[in-house]
Amino acid sequence: MHMLKIDNLHARVEGKEILKGLSLDVRPGEVHAIMGPNGAGKSTLGNVLAGRDGYEVTQGSVEFAGRDLLALEPEERAAVGVFLAFQYPVEIPGVNNTYFLRAALNAQRKFRGEDELDSMRFLKLVREKLKVMQISDELLHRAVNEGFSGGEKKRNEIFQMAVLEPKLAILDETDSGLDIDALKQVAEGVNALRSPDRSFVIVTHYQRLLDYIQPDFVHVLAGGRIVESGDKDLALKLEEQGYAWLAEKHPELRKADLAGEPA
Amino acid sequence: MNESENMTREVAAPVRDNAEVEAALNRRYEAGFVTDIESTSLPPGLSEDIVRQLSAIKGEPEWMTEWRLAAYRHWLTMPEPDWAKLDIAPIDYQGVSYYSAPKAGPKSLDEVDPKLLETYEKLGVPLHERAKLAGVAVDAVFDSVSVGTTFRKELAEAGVIFCSMSEAIREHGDLVREYLGSVVPVGDNYFAALNSAVFSDGSFVFIPKGVRCPMELSTYFRINAMNTGQFERTLIVAEDDSYVSYLEGCTAPMRDENQLHAAVVELVALERAQIKYSTVQNWYPGDENGVGGIYNFVTKRGDCRGADSKISWTQVETGSAITWKYPSCVLRGDRSVGEFYSVALTHHRQQADTGTKMIHIGKGTKSKIVAKGISAGRSSNSYRGLVKIEKGADGARNYTQCDSLLIGKKCGAHTFPYMEVKNPGAIVEHEATTSKISDDQLFYCLSRGIGEEDAVSMIVDGFCKQVFRELPMEFAVEAKKLLEVSLEGAVG
Numbered sequence: 215m216h217m218l219k220i221d222n223l224h225a226r227v228e229g230k231e232i233l234k235g236l237s238l239d240v241r242p243g244e245v246h247a248i249m250g251p252n253g254a255g256k257s258t259l260g261n262v263l264a265g266r267d268g269y270e271v272t273q274g275s276v277e278f279a280g281r282d283l284l285a286l287e288p289e290e291r292a293a294v295g296v297f298l299a300f301q302y303p304v305e306i307p308g309v310n311n312t313y314f315l316r317a318a319l320n321a322q323r324k325f326r327g328e329d330e331l332d333s334m335r336f337l338k339l340v341r342e343k344l345k346v347m348q349i350s351d352e353l354l355h356r357a358v359n360e361g362f363s364g365g366e367k368k369r370n371e372i373f374q375m376a377v378l379e380p381k382l383a384i385l386d387e388t389d390s391g392l393d394i395d396a397l398k399q400v401a402e403g404v405n406a407l408r409s410p411d412r413s414f415v416i417v418t419h420y421q422r423l424l425d426y427i428q429p430d431f432v433h434v435l436a437g438g439r440i441v442e443s444g445d446k447d448l449a450l451k452l453e454e455q456g457y458a459w460l461a462e463k464h465p466e467l468r469k470a471d472l473a474g475e476p477a
Numbered sequence: 478m479n480e481s482e483n484m485t486r487e488v489a490a491p492v493r494d495n496a497e498v499e500a501a502l503n504r505r506y507e508a509g510f511v512t513d514i515e516s517t518s519l520p521p522g523l524s525e526d527i528v529r530q531l532s533a534i535k536g537e538p539e540w541m542t543e544w545r546l547a548a549y550r551h552w553l554t555m556p557e558p559d560w561a562k563l564d565i566a567p568i569d570y571q572g573v574s575y576y577s578a579p580k581a582g583p584k585s586l587d588e589v590d591p592k593l594l595e596t597y598e599k600l601g602v603p604l605h606e607r608a609k610l611a612g613v614a615v616d617a618v619f620d621s622v623s624v625g626t627t628f629r630k631e632l633a634e635a636g637v638i639f640c641s642m643s644e645a646i647r648e649h650g651d652l653v654r655e656y657l658g659s660v661v662p663v664g665d666n667y668f669a670a671l672n673s674a675v676f677s678d679g680s681f682v683f684i685p686k687g688v689r690c691p692m693e694l695s696t697y698f699r700i701n702a703m704n705t706g707q708f709e710r711t712l713i714v715a716e717d718d719s720y721v722s723y724l725e726g727c728t729a730p731m732r733d734e735n736q737l738h739a740a741v742v743e744l745v746a747l748e749r750a751q752i753k754y755s756t757v758q759n760w761y762p763g764d765e766n767g768v769g770g771i772y773n774f775v776t777k778r779g780d781c782r783g784a785d786s787k788i789s790w791t792q793v794e795t796g797s798a799i800t801w802k803y804p805s806c807v808l809r810g811d812r813s814v815g816e817f818y819s820v821a822l823t824h825h826r827q828q829a830d831t832g833t834k835m836i837h838i839g840k841g842t843k844s845k846i847v848a849k850g851i852s853a854g855r856s857s858n859s860y861r862g863l864v865k866i867e868k869g870a871d872g873a874r875n876y877t878q879c880d881s882l883l884i885g886k887k888c889g890a891h892t893f894p895y896m897e898v899k900n901p902g903a904i905v906e907h908e909a910t911t912s913k914i915s916d917d918q919l920f921y922c923l924s925r926g927i928g929e930e931d932a933v934s935m936i937v938d939g940f941c942k943q944v945f946r947e948l949p950m951e952f953a954v955e956a957k958k959l960l961e962v963s964l965e966g967a968v969g
């Protein structure tokens with residue numbers, strides 16, 4: 215049984231083909247890391263899966279928990295259990311963080327035919343999750359991401375994930391811009407949420423995140439496709455050697471496809 | 478306001494292409510029904526004769542008739558103002574009927590035409606038992622005539638006078654005569670002069686010394702008859718150490734012709750008195766092509782006449798084809814305080830040129846301005862504000878914040894702040910921002926499971942929060958809902 219099955223996915227952004235036949239299978243409970251040079255299509259993958267406007271799928275299919283994911287609206291994808299942690303979470307001035315999260319959770323529950331949580335039950339849930347995430351409740355009383363530091367924004371993303379309890383979490387370079395302490399906190403949050411029926415796709419530039427979140431699989435995304443898959447050792451090899459060595463194995467890749475160096 | 482003398486800053490910010498926004502522009506005007514009631518109107522046109530007839534119909538004393546005639550004669554000498562950033566089709570002042578009253582003038586609520594009460598039901602005006610539940614005293618003005626004031630007895634016991642202006646002129650002539658036109662003189666501006674000549678009704682509020690008005694006071698205005706203008710006049714006087722909170726709501730049916738609404742509101746706050754005046758304005762805005770809608774030309778001014786007095790304007794403006802309105806405070810008394818909180822929303826072809834004037838005269842006077850403009854469709858939304866610090870206003874302070882939110886790429890937002898500072902010790906601060914509901918914000922909400930309409934409402938609501946929290950609770954809820962309805966289909 216697959217959680218996520220991406221088959222030969224092609225997608226365009228502003229008329230330019232970015233994903234060129236990407237395939238990926240993720241089973242429940244697995245953690246997949248996706249690495250790759252700049253411009254390989256890493257962020258595009260997250261945006262396509264979450265259903266962002268302007269990302270046009272031209273070929274291929276995405277099956278999520280037995281459904282055709284591409285046929286769903288973005289908010290419906292969230293409701294059936296897809297969560298995207300943003301690389302750059304946006305600020306929404308004047309909208310209280312807790313209010314936002316409750317509106318999100320209740321919209322999802324409504325879509326799934328579950329009853330909506332009243333303030334009391336919601337607060338109880340939030341309190342439980344706060345403990346796990348080690349987030350101060352001061353953050354809850356502020357507007358969504360407004361005036362948050364980079365680390366606070368990323369932790370807030372993981373906190374939202376904890377409350378929304380998705381089946382599949384896609385982390386889009388959640389580690390970028392974080393110092394080592396913030397990185398550890400984010401990783402601890404993710405690890406606390408790992409479970410046999412929840413899967414993760416972790417898009418990252420840096421292998422260091424994988425020191426703290428042990429992936430089951432590591433993939434290299436280059437030229438719009440997964441060109442190499444392996445285990446944790448693949449990430450270490452990429453850190454040592456960069457991406458250039460892939461050119462020998464994959465003569466169809468252009469030099470530019472492998473130009474990005476993992477920092 | 479003289480543009481050349483003062484600082485002018487204009488921010489015109491078109492936003493980037495979003496094809497979906499264009500498909501956007503449908504929304505229903507929920508208050509757009511016409512009530513079938515027999516009414517008595519004066520024939521269209523304006524002359525000394527009409528002014529006299531109007532005054533006679535209303536059974537006014539002679540001083541009032543003369544006051545009106547003086548205003549009319551002054552009006553004839555004035556040019557229409559053209560300095561606002563508004564595109565106004567020529568107005569045929571002779572084509573307007575200056576008086577329309579439901580036939581068989583009602584004496585009390587029980588005699589009010591049931592159909593009219595039904596109209597208020599539809600509008601959600603709490604006139605009967607609902608008023609008691611809501612604890613709001615309502616004066617409802619239908620076309621030109623005030624049709625009933627609830628809670629009169631309860632208010633009378635507190636010594637508060639709350640009645641229609643017509644009645645006030647008859648019953649409380651001395652008070653009216655003392656204060657009417659003392660804040661907005663008959664010749665103040667073109668539309669104020671017109672109003673002074675032909676105003677047909679409105680509300681009068683008098684809060685005696687030391688009285689805290691026991692409930693929120695409220696007036697609902699509605700323009701129903703065709704080709705009529707509505708010219709209401711509101712006067713609120715708060716004596717020493719008194720307090721009142723007052724709310725007005727406005728609606729009009731859908732019509733293809735433009736209708737004229739030129740109101741004047743005067744507030745007088747004596748020593749340590751506080752007046753809080755809130756407006757939720759939802760006049761018919763015209764259709765998506767700009768056909769029909771109300772021309773809303775309003776002069777609102779508060780006079781902080783006594784020391785330590787305070788006047789606070791809060792407005793939520795979503796209706797009208799054209800809005801021209803600058804609720805202002807004259808801070809005459811030492812240490813008096815003026816506040817202006819505004820949300821102005823324009824959509825389709827609506828135009829708004831609105832803002833405030835804060836005139837600091839007394840020592841230690843303070844003013845605060847928070848203006849939020851939201852533009853969608855092809856609308857134009859301008860903030861125009863004057864902060865004037867007179868020479869003797871030692872220690873005066875002003876803080877101004879103007880924020881614009883743009884939805885779509887064909888609307889415009891403009892800011893015209895004017896400052897005249899004649900006292901070197903005064904502190905005047907101005908902050909302005911222009912932003913748009915970004916694709917990023919929308920997608921962020923969607924990706925969390927929140928649908929598009931809810932997401933837009935949430936973002937707009939967050940943008941308006943500073944103003945909404947100044948409104949009485951039940952009206953904050955109404956204002957929020959009104960914005961939601963007004964923005965239906967504005968995105969996606």
